[in-house]
Amino acid sequence: MDALDSINRMLEAAIADAAKDSPPRLAEALRYAVFPGGARLRPKLCMSVGWACGAQDLKLLAGAGAAIELLHCASLVHDDLPCFDDADTRRGKIALHRVFGDQIGVLAGDSLIVMAFDVLAVASQSEPGRLAPLTRIVSRAGGAAGGIAAGQAWECEPQIDTSRYHCAKTGSLFSAATMAGAAAAGVPYEPWRRVGLMIGEAYQVADDICDAVGDAEQLGKPVGRDAALARPSACQELGLEGAIARLKYLVQQAIDAVPDCPRRVELTAQIRKEASRFLPEHIARLAA
Protein backbone atom coordinates (compact mmCIF):
# COMPACT_ATOMS: atom_id res chain seq x y z
CA MET A 1 0.00 0.00 0.00
CA ASP A 2 1.45 3.40 -0.87
CA ALA A 3 1.90 6.24 1.61
CA LEU A 4 -0.96 8.39 0.36
CA ASP A 5 -3.33 5.47 0.59
CA SER A 6 -2.31 4.67 4.20
CA ILE A 7 -2.78 8.29 5.22
CA ASN A 8 -6.18 8.60 3.59
CA ARG A 9 -7.37 5.38 5.21
CA MET A 10 -6.24 6.61 8.61
CA LEU A 11 -8.01 9.96 8.06
CA GLU A 12 -11.11 8.17 6.81
CA ALA A 13 -11.21 5.95 9.91
CA ALA A 14 -10.81 8.93 12.26
CA ILE A 15 -13.61 10.87 10.58
CA ALA A 16 -15.94 7.87 10.47
CA ASP A 17 -15.26 7.27 14.17
CA ALA A 18 -16.08 10.87 15.07
CA ALA A 19 -19.23 10.80 12.95
CA LYS A 20 -20.69 7.98 15.05
CA ASP A 21 -21.59 10.38 17.85
CA SER A 22 -21.46 13.77 16.16
CA PRO A 23 -24.25 16.15 15.15
CA PRO A 24 -24.80 15.49 11.40
CA ARG A 25 -23.70 18.90 10.08
CA LEU A 26 -20.47 18.87 12.08
CA ALA A 27 -19.74 15.33 10.86
CA GLU A 28 -20.34 16.44 7.29
CA ALA A 29 -18.11 19.48 7.78
CA LEU A 30 -15.24 17.35 9.10
CA ARG A 31 -15.33 15.23 5.99
CA TYR A 32 -15.57 18.36 3.84
CA ALA A 33 -12.46 19.79 5.54
CA VAL A 34 -10.34 16.67 5.01
CA PHE A 35 -11.59 15.14 1.72
CA PRO A 36 -10.69 15.43 -1.04
CA GLY A 37 -7.28 16.41 0.26
CA GLY A 38 -4.70 18.74 -1.15
CA ALA A 39 -1.27 17.37 -1.97
CA ARG A 40 -0.95 15.79 1.53
CA LEU A 41 2.65 17.05 1.42
CA ARG A 42 3.21 16.98 5.18
CA PRO A 43 1.98 13.45 5.94
CA LYS A 44 3.74 12.11 2.84
CA LEU A 45 6.97 13.74 4.05
CA CYS A 46 6.41 12.21 7.49
CA MET A 47 5.96 8.75 6.01
CA SER A 48 8.96 9.11 3.70
CA VAL A 49 11.21 10.02 6.63
CA GLY A 50 9.84 7.15 8.74
CA TRP A 51 10.40 4.76 5.87
CA ALA A 52 13.93 6.10 5.31
CA CYS A 53 14.62 5.57 9.04
CA GLY A 54 13.47 1.96 8.82
CA ALA A 55 10.11 2.27 10.62
CA GLN A 56 8.48 -1.11 11.25
CA ASP A 57 5.16 0.02 12.71
CA LEU A 58 3.42 1.45 9.65
CA LYS A 59 0.18 2.04 11.54
CA LEU A 60 1.97 4.36 13.95
CA LEU A 61 3.77 6.08 11.08
CA ALA A 62 0.53 6.67 9.17
CA GLY A 63 -1.08 7.87 12.42
CA ALA A 64 1.70 10.42 12.89
CA GLY A 65 1.24 11.63 9.31
CA ALA A 66 -2.53 11.78 9.67
CA ALA A 67 -2.27 13.75 12.93
CA ILE A 68 -0.14 16.38 11.21
CA GLU A 69 -2.53 16.55 8.24
CA LEU A 70 -5.48 17.02 10.63
CA LEU A 71 -3.76 19.99 12.27
CA HIS A 72 -3.08 21.38 8.82
CA CYS A 73 -6.73 20.99 7.76
CA ALA A 74 -7.85 22.61 11.02
CA SER A 75 -5.61 25.60 10.38
CA LEU A 76 -6.97 26.01 6.84
CA VAL A 77 -10.56 26.01 8.10
CA HIS A 78 -9.83 28.58 10.80
CA ASP A 79 -7.61 30.71 8.50
CA ASP A 80 -10.50 31.02 6.04
CA LEU A 81 -12.92 32.41 8.66
CA PRO A 82 -14.19 35.97 8.18
CA CYS A 83 -12.04 37.32 11.03
CA PHE A 84 -8.90 36.08 9.21
CA ASP A 85 -8.65 35.71 5.44
CA ASP A 86 -12.42 35.69 4.81
CA ALA A 87 -11.73 33.34 1.90
CA ASP A 88 -14.41 32.21 -0.55
CA THR A 89 -12.62 29.14 -1.85
CA ARG A 90 -10.15 26.51 -0.67
CA ARG A 91 -8.71 23.50 -2.47
CA GLY A 92 -10.84 24.36 -5.47
CA LYS A 93 -14.16 24.32 -3.65
CA ILE A 94 -16.25 26.73 -1.58
CA ALA A 95 -14.60 27.52 1.78
CA LEU A 96 -16.05 25.44 4.63
CA HIS A 97 -17.54 28.30 6.64
CA ARG A 98 -19.33 29.57 3.52
CA VAL A 99 -21.08 26.19 3.23
CA PHE A 100 -21.67 25.34 6.89
CA GLY A 101 -21.57 28.74 8.61
CA ASP A 102 -19.01 30.36 10.91
CA GLN A 103 -20.06 28.39 13.99
CA ILE A 104 -19.46 25.04 12.35
CA GLY A 105 -16.27 26.53 10.89
CA VAL A 106 -14.90 27.20 14.37
CA LEU A 107 -16.11 23.85 15.74
CA ALA A 108 -14.81 21.81 12.80
CA GLY A 109 -11.35 23.29 13.31
CA ASP A 110 -11.51 22.58 17.04
CA SER A 111 -12.64 19.00 16.40
CA LEU A 112 -9.86 18.38 13.91
CA ILE A 113 -7.23 19.57 16.40
CA VAL A 114 -8.62 17.21 19.04
CA MET A 115 -8.82 14.40 16.49
CA ALA A 116 -5.11 14.75 15.70
CA PHE A 117 -4.19 13.72 19.23
CA ASP A 118 -6.82 11.00 19.35
CA VAL A 119 -5.38 9.47 16.19
CA LEU A 120 -1.91 9.40 17.76
CA ALA A 121 -3.22 7.69 20.89
CA VAL A 122 -5.04 5.04 18.85
CA ALA A 123 -2.13 4.44 16.48
CA SER A 124 0.47 4.05 19.23
CA GLN A 125 -1.11 0.97 20.79
CA SER A 126 1.80 -1.34 20.02
CA GLU A 127 4.46 1.28 20.79
CA PRO A 128 3.09 3.14 23.84
CA GLY A 129 6.49 4.62 24.68
CA ARG A 130 6.48 6.61 21.43
CA LEU A 131 3.20 8.41 22.13
CA ALA A 132 4.64 11.08 24.42
CA PRO A 133 7.38 12.26 22.03
CA LEU A 134 4.94 12.19 19.10
CA THR A 135 2.35 14.13 21.08
CA ARG A 136 4.95 16.72 22.03
CA ILE A 137 6.13 17.10 18.44
CA VAL A 138 2.58 17.53 17.17
CA SER A 139 1.50 19.86 19.98
CA ARG A 140 4.52 22.11 19.46
CA ALA A 141 3.66 22.28 15.77
CA GLY A 142 0.07 23.29 16.42
CA GLY A 143 0.25 25.50 19.45
CA ALA A 144 1.18 28.94 20.70
CA ALA A 145 4.85 28.10 21.28
CA GLY A 146 6.17 28.48 17.75
CA GLY A 147 3.38 26.43 16.16
CA ILE A 148 0.78 27.33 13.56
CA ALA A 149 -1.34 29.22 16.11
CA ALA A 150 1.72 31.36 16.83
CA GLY A 151 2.23 31.85 13.09
CA GLN A 152 -1.26 33.25 12.65
CA ALA A 153 -0.95 35.30 15.82
CA TRP A 154 2.18 37.06 14.53
CA GLU A 155 -0.17 38.64 11.97
CA CYS A 156 -1.97 40.31 14.90
CA GLU A 157 1.20 41.97 16.23
CA PRO A 158 2.02 45.59 15.43
CA GLN A 159 5.54 44.42 14.48
CA ILE A 160 6.04 41.06 12.77
CA ASP A 161 9.20 39.08 13.42
CA THR A 162 9.32 37.75 9.83
CA SER A 163 11.66 34.84 10.48
CA ARG A 164 9.72 33.59 13.53
CA TYR A 165 6.49 34.21 11.62
CA HIS A 166 7.39 31.94 8.70
CA CYS A 167 9.04 29.39 10.94
CA ALA A 168 5.85 29.11 12.98
CA LYS A 169 3.27 29.45 10.23
CA THR A 170 4.78 27.06 7.71
CA GLY A 171 8.00 25.57 9.06
CA SER A 172 6.39 24.16 12.20
CA LEU A 173 4.22 21.55 10.46
CA PHE A 174 6.97 20.54 8.03
CA SER A 175 9.51 20.11 10.80
CA ALA A 176 6.88 18.21 12.80
CA ALA A 177 6.46 15.96 9.77
CA THR A 178 10.13 15.06 9.53
CA MET A 179 10.54 14.74 13.31
CA ALA A 180 7.37 12.67 13.73
CA GLY A 181 8.53 10.32 10.97
CA ALA A 182 11.76 9.72 12.87
CA ALA A 183 10.00 9.48 16.26
CA ALA A 184 7.50 6.95 14.88
CA ALA A 185 10.49 4.91 13.68
CA GLY A 186 11.97 5.10 17.16
CA VAL A 187 15.15 6.99 16.20
CA PRO A 188 16.37 10.36 17.58
CA TYR A 189 14.18 13.00 15.98
CA GLU A 190 15.85 16.30 16.83
CA PRO A 191 18.38 16.01 13.92
CA TRP A 192 15.41 15.92 11.54
CA ARG A 193 14.06 19.33 12.51
CA ARG A 194 16.21 21.30 10.09
CA VAL A 195 15.20 19.12 7.13
CA GLY A 196 11.54 19.96 7.72
CA LEU A 197 12.23 23.62 8.39
CA MET A 198 14.10 24.03 5.11
CA ILE A 199 11.40 22.21 3.13
CA GLY A 200 8.75 24.31 4.88
CA GLU A 201 10.56 27.53 4.04
CA ALA A 202 10.96 26.38 0.42
CA TYR A 203 7.23 25.64 0.32
CA GLN A 204 6.44 29.05 1.78
CA VAL A 205 8.52 30.75 -0.91
CA ALA A 206 6.74 28.68 -3.58
CA ASP A 207 3.40 29.66 -2.03
CA ASP A 208 4.38 33.34 -2.11
CA ILE A 209 5.34 32.98 -5.78
CA CYS A 210 2.00 31.33 -6.59
CA ASP A 211 0.13 34.05 -4.74
CA ALA A 212 1.98 36.76 -6.63
CA VAL A 213 1.92 35.40 -10.19
CA GLY A 214 -0.40 32.36 -10.08
CA ASP A 215 -3.84 31.73 -11.48
CA ALA A 216 -6.68 31.32 -8.95
CA GLU A 217 -8.51 28.69 -10.96
CA GLN A 218 -5.48 26.48 -11.49
CA LEU A 219 -4.43 26.81 -7.83
CA GLY A 220 -7.91 26.27 -6.41
CA LYS A 221 -7.61 29.24 -4.07
CA PRO A 222 -7.59 33.04 -4.37
CA VAL A 223 -4.37 34.81 -5.38
CA GLY A 224 -2.97 38.25 -4.61
CA ARG A 225 -3.86 37.88 -0.92
CA ASP A 226 -0.37 38.72 0.40
CA ALA A 227 -0.40 42.11 -1.31
CA ALA A 228 -4.05 42.74 -0.40
CA LEU A 229 -3.45 41.89 3.28
CA ALA A 230 0.04 43.46 3.37
CA ARG A 231 1.60 40.17 4.47
CA PRO A 232 5.34 39.57 4.15
CA SER A 233 6.14 37.81 0.84
CA ALA A 234 9.35 36.41 -0.63
CA CYS A 235 8.27 37.66 -4.06
CA GLN A 236 7.92 41.23 -2.89
CA GLU A 237 11.26 41.05 -1.06
CA LEU A 238 13.34 39.27 -3.71
CA GLY A 239 11.44 39.63 -6.99
CA LEU A 240 10.32 36.60 -9.01
CA GLU A 241 13.78 35.42 -10.08
CA GLY A 242 15.27 35.98 -6.65
CA ALA A 243 12.43 34.06 -5.04
CA ILE A 244 12.90 31.11 -7.38
CA ALA A 245 16.66 31.04 -6.68
CA ARG A 246 15.88 31.11 -2.96
CA LEU A 247 13.48 28.18 -3.37
CA LYS A 248 16.18 26.08 -5.05
CA TYR A 249 18.73 27.02 -2.40
CA LEU A 250 16.37 25.96 0.41
CA VAL A 251 15.62 22.58 -1.17
CA GLN A 252 19.37 21.93 -1.38
CA GLN A 253 19.76 22.96 2.25
CA ALA A 254 17.05 20.47 3.21
CA ILE A 255 18.78 17.69 1.33
CA ASP A 256 22.15 18.52 2.87
CA ALA A 257 20.57 18.37 6.32
CA VAL A 258 19.21 14.81 5.99
CA PRO A 259 20.89 12.74 8.74
CA ASP A 260 22.42 9.33 8.12
CA CYS A 261 19.69 6.72 7.85
CA PRO A 262 19.15 3.36 6.11
CA ARG A 263 17.54 4.85 2.98
CA ARG A 264 19.15 8.26 2.74
CA VAL A 265 19.70 8.19 -1.02
CA GLU A 266 16.10 7.29 -1.84
CA LEU A 267 14.80 9.92 0.57
CA THR A 268 16.85 12.78 -0.84
CA ALA A 269 15.74 11.82 -4.39
CA GLN A 270 12.15 11.87 -3.19
CA ILE A 271 12.51 15.28 -1.53
CA ARG A 272 13.96 16.71 -4.73
CA LYS A 273 11.09 15.23 -6.77
CA GLU A 274 8.34 16.44 -4.44
CA ALA A 275 9.87 19.90 -4.21
CA SER A 276 9.97 20.17 -8.00
CA ARG A 277 6.16 20.14 -7.84
CA PHE A 278 5.90 23.05 -5.38
CA LEU A 279 5.45 25.38 -8.34
CA PRO A 280 2.70 24.48 -10.82
CA GLU A 281 4.08 23.95 -14.32
CA HIS A 282 2.76 27.21 -15.75
CA ILE A 283 4.67 29.15 -13.08
CA ALA A 284 7.82 27.04 -13.31
CA ARG A 285 7.80 27.85 -17.03
CA LEU A 286 7.71 31.59 -16.29
CA ALA A 287 10.98 31.12 -14.48
CA ALA A 288 12.73 28.94 -17.05
Add this chain to the structure above:
Amino acid sequence: MDALDSINRMLEAAIADAAKDSPPRLAEALRYAVFPGGARLRPKLCMSVGWACGAQDLKLLAGAGAAIELLHCASLVHDDLPCFDDADTRRGKIALHRVFGDQIGVLAGDSLIVMAFDVLAVASQSEPGRLAPLTRIVSRAGGAAGGIAAGQAWECEPQIDTSRYHCAKTGSLFSAATMAGAAAAGVPYEPWRRVGLMIGEAYQVADDICDAVGDAEQLGKPVGRDAALARPSACQELGLEGAIARLKYLVQQAIDAVPDCPRRVELTAQIRKEASRFLPEHIARLAA
Protein backbone atom coordinates in the same frame (compact mmCIF):
# COMPACT_ATOMS: atom_id res chain seq x y z
CA MET B 1 -0.31 20.98 48.73
CA ASP B 2 -4.04 21.13 48.04
CA ALA B 3 -5.66 20.13 44.76
CA LEU B 4 -6.45 23.64 43.57
CA ASP B 5 -2.88 24.68 44.13
CA SER B 6 -1.47 21.71 42.17
CA ILE B 7 -3.80 22.43 39.26
CA ASN B 8 -2.96 26.11 39.17
CA ARG B 9 0.77 25.38 39.26
CA MET B 10 0.40 22.95 36.38
CA LEU B 11 -1.62 25.49 34.37
CA GLU B 12 0.88 28.21 35.22
CA ALA B 13 3.79 26.07 34.00
CA ALA B 14 2.02 25.23 30.73
CA ILE B 15 1.24 28.85 29.99
CA ALA B 16 4.73 30.02 30.89
CA ASP B 17 6.18 27.33 28.62
CA ALA B 18 3.99 28.41 25.69
CA ALA B 19 4.83 32.07 26.26
CA LYS B 20 8.55 31.40 25.67
CA ASP B 21 8.00 31.19 21.92
CA SER B 22 4.65 32.87 21.43
CA PRO B 23 3.74 36.25 19.95
CA PRO B 24 3.23 38.55 22.96
CA ARG B 25 -0.49 39.23 22.50
CA LEU B 26 -1.34 35.55 22.12
CA ALA B 27 0.71 34.73 25.23
CA GLU B 28 -1.12 37.44 27.15
CA ALA B 29 -4.48 36.14 25.90
CA LEU B 30 -3.69 32.59 27.05
CA ARG B 31 -3.03 33.81 30.54
CA TYR B 32 -6.17 35.95 30.42
CA ALA B 33 -8.23 32.89 29.44
CA VAL B 34 -6.93 30.70 32.25
CA PHE B 35 -6.25 33.10 35.15
CA PRO B 36 -7.88 33.94 37.43
CA GLY B 37 -9.87 30.75 37.08
CA GLY B 38 -13.48 30.02 37.82
CA ALA B 39 -14.33 27.37 40.39
CA ARG B 40 -11.99 24.82 38.66
CA LEU B 41 -14.78 22.30 39.34
CA ARG B 42 -13.69 19.79 36.70
CA PRO B 43 -10.00 19.50 37.59
CA LYS B 44 -10.85 19.43 41.30
CA LEU B 45 -13.29 16.58 40.62
CA CYS B 46 -10.60 14.79 38.63
CA MET B 47 -8.12 15.10 41.48
CA SER B 48 -10.68 14.03 44.09
CA VAL B 49 -11.46 10.87 42.14
CA GLY B 50 -7.77 10.10 41.60
CA TRP B 51 -7.09 10.62 45.28
CA ALA B 52 -10.08 8.42 46.22
CA CYS B 53 -8.69 5.71 43.91
CA GLY B 54 -5.32 5.87 45.61
CA ALA B 55 -3.32 7.66 42.90
CA GLN B 56 0.41 7.77 43.68
CA ASP B 57 1.61 9.95 40.79
CA LEU B 58 0.25 13.36 41.76
CA LYS B 59 2.00 15.08 38.86
CA LEU B 60 0.10 12.91 36.39
CA LEU B 61 -3.15 13.45 38.28
CA ALA B 62 -2.72 17.23 38.29
CA GLY B 63 -1.78 17.05 34.59
CA ALA B 64 -5.00 15.21 33.83
CA GLY B 65 -7.00 17.81 35.74
CA ALA B 66 -5.16 20.68 34.07
CA ALA B 67 -5.74 19.20 30.60
CA ILE B 68 -9.48 19.07 31.24
CA GLU B 69 -9.49 22.63 32.58
CA LEU B 70 -7.61 23.83 29.47
CA LEU B 71 -10.26 22.30 27.19
CA HIS B 72 -12.90 23.97 29.33
CA CYS B 73 -11.19 27.37 29.09
CA ALA B 74 -10.82 26.90 25.32
CA SER B 75 -14.52 26.20 24.96
CA LEU B 76 -15.42 29.31 26.97
CA VAL B 77 -13.25 31.50 24.76
CA HIS B 78 -14.73 30.09 21.55
CA ASP B 79 -18.31 30.09 22.92
CA ASP B 80 -18.03 33.80 23.64
CA LEU B 81 -17.06 34.68 20.03
CA PRO B 82 -19.46 36.85 18.02
CA CYS B 83 -20.60 33.91 15.87
CA PHE B 84 -21.75 32.07 19.02
CA ASP B 85 -22.92 33.82 22.20
CA ASP B 86 -21.31 37.18 21.39
CA ALA B 87 -20.73 37.62 25.10
CA ASP B 88 -19.38 40.82 26.65
CA THR B 89 -18.25 39.33 29.94
CA ARG B 90 -16.92 36.06 31.32
CA ARG B 91 -15.82 35.12 34.84
CA GLY B 92 -16.55 38.69 35.91
CA LYS B 93 -14.28 40.34 33.37
CA ILE B 94 -14.46 41.50 29.76
CA ALA B 95 -14.73 38.55 27.36
CA LEU B 96 -11.36 37.66 25.81
CA HIS B 97 -12.24 38.48 22.21
CA ARG B 98 -13.47 41.92 23.27
CA VAL B 99 -10.02 42.65 24.72
CA PHE B 100 -7.77 40.92 22.16
CA GLY B 101 -9.96 40.75 19.04
CA ASP B 102 -11.69 37.84 17.31
CA GLN B 103 -8.52 36.54 15.64
CA ILE B 104 -6.68 36.11 18.92
CA GLY B 105 -9.95 34.70 20.34
CA VAL B 106 -9.93 31.90 17.79
CA LEU B 107 -6.17 31.29 18.16
CA ALA B 108 -6.18 31.34 21.96
CA GLY B 109 -8.87 28.64 21.97
CA ASP B 110 -6.92 26.58 19.44
CA SER B 111 -3.72 26.94 21.48
CA LEU B 112 -5.43 25.91 24.71
CA ILE B 113 -6.78 22.74 23.07
CA VAL B 114 -3.31 21.84 21.84
CA MET B 115 -1.85 22.68 25.25
CA ALA B 116 -4.20 20.23 26.95
CA PHE B 117 -2.59 17.32 25.13
CA ASP B 118 0.91 18.68 25.59
CA VAL B 119 0.34 18.87 29.34
CA LEU B 120 -0.74 15.21 29.40
CA ALA B 121 2.36 14.14 27.45
CA VAL B 122 4.66 16.04 29.82
CA ALA B 123 2.91 14.84 32.98
CA SER B 124 2.91 11.16 31.99
CA GLN B 125 6.70 10.82 31.91
CA SER B 126 6.88 8.32 34.78
CA GLU B 127 3.76 6.41 33.70
CA PRO B 128 3.99 6.34 29.87
CA GLY B 129 1.44 3.52 29.62
CA ARG B 130 -1.27 5.79 31.02
CA LEU B 131 -0.87 8.48 28.37
CA ALA B 132 -2.94 6.75 25.66
CA PRO B 133 -6.04 6.14 27.82
CA LEU B 134 -5.82 9.67 29.24
CA THR B 135 -5.44 11.17 25.78
CA ARG B 136 -8.44 9.21 24.55
CA ILE B 137 -10.57 10.30 27.50
CA VAL B 138 -9.63 13.95 27.01
CA SER B 139 -10.00 13.86 23.22
CA ARG B 140 -13.46 12.27 23.45
CA ALA B 141 -14.45 15.01 25.87
CA GLY B 142 -13.31 17.78 23.59
CA GLY B 143 -14.13 16.55 20.13
CA ALA B 144 -16.89 15.98 17.62
CA ALA B 145 -17.79 12.50 18.91
CA GLY B 146 -19.95 13.45 21.86
CA GLY B 147 -17.52 16.03 23.23
CA ILE B 148 -17.89 19.76 23.81
CA ALA B 149 -17.49 20.56 20.11
CA ALA B 150 -20.45 18.24 19.47
CA GLY B 151 -22.39 19.97 22.24
CA GLN B 152 -21.97 23.36 20.61
CA ALA B 153 -22.67 21.91 17.19
CA TRP B 154 -26.05 20.54 18.30
CA GLU B 155 -27.07 24.20 18.58
CA CYS B 156 -26.51 24.46 14.80
CA GLU B 157 -28.90 21.61 13.97
CA PRO B 158 -32.50 22.27 12.91
CA GLN B 159 -33.60 19.68 15.50
CA ILE B 160 -31.72 19.37 18.80
CA ASP B 161 -31.45 15.98 20.48
CA THR B 162 -31.71 17.48 24.01
CA SER B 163 -30.26 14.54 25.88
CA ARG B 164 -27.25 14.16 23.57
CA TYR B 165 -26.87 17.94 23.57
CA HIS B 166 -26.50 18.22 27.35
CA CYS B 167 -24.48 15.06 27.57
CA ALA B 168 -21.98 16.45 25.05
CA LYS B 169 -21.97 20.10 26.08
CA THR B 170 -21.65 19.66 29.84
CA GLY B 171 -21.55 15.98 30.72
CA SER B 172 -18.54 15.22 28.55
CA LEU B 173 -16.01 17.25 30.53
CA PHE B 174 -17.35 16.12 33.90
CA SER B 175 -17.28 12.46 32.89
CA ALA B 176 -13.80 13.02 31.46
CA ALA B 177 -12.84 14.45 34.86
CA THR B 178 -13.97 11.38 36.82
CA MET B 179 -12.60 8.94 34.24
CA ALA B 180 -9.26 10.75 33.93
CA GLY B 181 -8.90 10.72 37.72
CA ALA B 182 -9.31 6.96 37.72
CA ALA B 183 -7.08 6.48 34.65
CA ALA B 184 -4.34 8.61 36.20
CA ALA B 185 -4.54 6.34 39.27
CA GLY B 186 -4.20 3.31 37.01
CA VAL B 187 -7.59 1.76 37.82
CA PRO B 188 -10.40 0.87 35.37
CA TYR B 189 -12.03 4.14 34.40
CA GLU B 190 -15.20 3.17 32.56
CA PRO B 191 -17.20 2.65 35.82
CA TRP B 192 -16.50 6.30 36.67
CA ARG B 193 -18.25 7.68 33.59
CA ARG B 194 -21.73 7.76 35.13
CA VAL B 195 -20.52 9.64 38.23
CA GLY B 196 -19.23 12.46 36.04
CA LEU B 197 -22.28 12.47 33.78
CA MET B 198 -24.65 12.84 36.72
CA ILE B 199 -22.56 15.63 38.27
CA GLY B 200 -22.37 17.32 34.88
CA GLU B 201 -26.12 17.14 34.42
CA ALA B 202 -26.64 18.50 37.93
CA TYR B 203 -24.27 21.35 37.12
CA GLN B 204 -26.14 22.06 33.89
CA VAL B 205 -29.45 22.26 35.77
CA ALA B 206 -27.85 24.62 38.29
CA ASP B 207 -26.50 26.71 35.42
CA ASP B 208 -29.95 26.88 33.83
CA ILE B 209 -31.40 28.00 37.17
CA CYS B 210 -28.74 30.71 37.54
CA ASP B 211 -29.39 31.90 33.98
CA ALA B 212 -33.13 32.10 34.62
CA VAL B 213 -33.22 33.73 38.06
CA GLY B 214 -29.64 34.77 38.80
CA ASP B 215 -27.93 38.13 38.99
CA ALA B 216 -25.38 38.94 36.29
CA GLU B 217 -23.07 40.85 38.61
CA GLN B 218 -22.95 38.16 41.25
CA LEU B 219 -22.43 35.41 38.66
CA GLY B 220 -19.81 37.29 36.66
CA LYS B 221 -21.56 36.53 33.35
CA PRO B 222 -24.71 37.62 31.54
CA VAL B 223 -28.05 36.02 32.50
CA GLY B 224 -31.23 35.34 30.53
CA ARG B 225 -29.22 33.97 27.61
CA ASP B 226 -31.13 30.66 27.34
CA ALA B 227 -34.43 32.45 26.82
CA ALA B 228 -32.87 35.05 24.51
CA LEU B 229 -31.19 32.38 22.37
CA ALA B 230 -34.10 29.90 22.68
CA ARG B 231 -31.84 27.24 24.14
CA PRO B 232 -33.26 24.25 26.02
CA SER B 233 -33.37 24.96 29.78
CA ALA B 234 -34.31 22.83 32.80
CA CYS B 235 -35.99 25.87 34.37
CA GLN B 236 -38.28 26.40 31.43
CA GLU B 237 -39.12 22.69 31.28
CA LEU B 238 -39.61 22.01 35.00
CA GLY B 239 -40.14 25.37 36.65
CA LEU B 240 -37.84 26.63 39.43
CA GLU B 241 -38.94 24.14 42.10
CA GLY B 242 -38.92 21.22 39.68
CA ALA B 243 -35.43 22.16 38.50
CA ILE B 244 -34.09 22.31 42.04
CA ALA B 245 -35.63 18.90 42.85
CA ARG B 246 -34.00 17.53 39.70
CA LEU B 247 -30.64 18.96 40.75
CA LYS B 248 -30.83 17.18 44.13
CA TYR B 249 -31.89 13.94 42.46
CA LEU B 250 -28.93 14.05 40.07
CA VAL B 251 -26.40 14.66 42.85
CA GLN B 252 -27.76 11.60 44.66
CA GLN B 253 -27.51 9.58 41.45
CA ALA B 254 -23.87 10.62 41.12
CA ILE B 255 -23.12 9.54 44.68
CA ASP B 256 -24.89 6.21 44.23
CA ALA B 257 -22.81 5.58 41.11
CA VAL B 258 -19.41 5.97 42.83
CA PRO B 259 -17.60 2.61 42.43
CA ASP B 260 -15.82 0.89 45.29
CA CYS B 261 -12.48 2.57 45.95
CA PRO B 262 -10.12 3.11 48.91
CA ARG B 263 -11.62 6.48 49.93
CA ARG B 264 -15.24 6.16 48.83
CA VAL B 265 -16.76 7.74 51.94
CA GLU B 266 -14.58 10.84 51.81
CA LEU B 267 -15.23 11.24 48.07
CA THR B 268 -19.02 11.07 48.34
CA ALA B 269 -18.95 13.63 51.17
CA GLN B 270 -16.82 15.87 48.98
CA ILE B 271 -19.15 15.54 45.98
CA ARG B 272 -22.11 16.49 48.17
CA LYS B 273 -20.25 19.50 49.53
CA GLU B 274 -19.08 20.75 46.13
CA ALA B 275 -22.54 20.27 44.60
CA SER B 276 -24.11 22.30 47.40
CA ARG B 277 -22.17 25.26 45.97
CA PHE B 278 -23.54 24.86 42.44
CA LEU B 279 -26.22 27.41 43.28
CA PRO B 280 -25.05 30.74 44.71
CA GLU B 281 -26.53 31.39 48.16
CA HIS B 282 -28.99 34.02 47.03
CA ILE B 283 -30.55 31.54 44.61
CA ALA B 284 -30.45 28.59 47.00
CA ARG B 285 -32.37 30.85 49.42
CA LEU B 286 -35.08 31.42 46.78
CA ALA B 287 -35.65 27.69 46.79
CA ALA B 288 -35.61 27.17 50.55
